[in-house]
Amino acid sequence: MNRQTAAKDFIQATTNGGITEGYMPGFGNDFETEALPGALPVGRNSPQRIEYGLYAEQLSGSPFTAPRTTLERSWMYRIRPSVKHTGRFRSADMPYWKTAPHVVKDIISLGQYRWDPVPFPNAPLTFVTGMRTMTTAGDVSTQTGMAAHVYLANTDMVDDHFYSADSELLVVPQHGCLKIFTEFGILDLEPLEICILPRGMLFRVELPEGEARGFVCENYGAKFTLPGRGPIGANCLANPRDFKTPVAAFEDSERPCRVTVKWCGRFHITEIPQSPLDVVAWHGNYAPFKYDLRNYAAIGSISFDHPDPSIFTVLTAPTAEEGTANIDFVIFPERWLANENTFRPPWYHKNIMSELMGNICGVYDAKPRGFVPGGISLHNCMLPHGPDRTAFEHGTTESWEPVKMKNTMAFMFETRFPQQLTGFAAKEAPLQDDYIGCWDGLEKKFDGTPGLKD
């Protein structure tokens, strides 16, 4: 097996055949990878002594006794055990990263809200210190709910690492690239790609192109997984082969560094004398991965009406209640609209689920104006919403001919729990005061006489 230098002092495994250089394809596979030959024990997890003097350690993403279908764990073979990568903790101040339950007095979350893109900062901020919470939902201590964040980063994390014991992180870049060094390997991420950073996994983020902005869904609950396809069958939506997990990569660095831990909504820092990204080999099914949203095979109606937006679910974080997700991650990608005698924009509705949307690029069909790339909207539990006047006019008069929706990619973090606004979202982020006005032009057409009205 060949070796290559990945970045700086990292030594990275290479995949045979080079089909996915630096990555292994598949969703939830039992992967195995080693950055040095023979580092990975064969046929057992924890032999008495391990090649290269490595330590064996298990990272459990599910309880030991979880059903086999949801059981997740990985075995890591590392230079030092993780216990050497934590120490005495001191509290850290992270005033903009909020955790549920977080209800701010005098802030009304009941409303239809929309924000312009949150501007890039002037002060130096990393992926972690630049996290700005927009909404929280549920309760982190019962491992239910989520938080929706915007990250604003212009500074690399140098000898600075982070992990969340509270959550897995779904990262959705909107501007700029991220290079994420994790215990399991290296992820390169650009807009229109997403990644999952598992609960409890150490990482740091560098910014190869300078400043970066995007969205993070912090999932306190059960891990994101692929939705069932039902009658759709064995293919389409997000196909498992398109998910990519990094090959092993490690650094053997004695530079002093620090680790920040998020635990029950609070942040703690510890200083350590070496890099904790020292996993030389690993195997298992609990690991980070990335996915290119352009690979999503969208399904829609080819007769009339259009399906519920759940047809665009990329990943779902389930609860014990079947079909009731803690979070659905839904996208609105480029696609053909080929339904006749149909109002093609999303219909007007109220929803028991709470919908936070973001625009990654292009134009969103229900809101041709005002919902710009980098922008965010919130339609909370049982708050009515739907197309604005412009979208309604177009949707009720357009030709029935098939049409391709181009240059568009929006997403939704949809949760069963009401989303509470943070002080940042209500008072500091660029909230559009006139958003509710986008429906002002929807006049009464009914006059008591039959017939379709213009």
Ligand SMILES: [Fe+2]
């Ligand atoms: Fe909706």
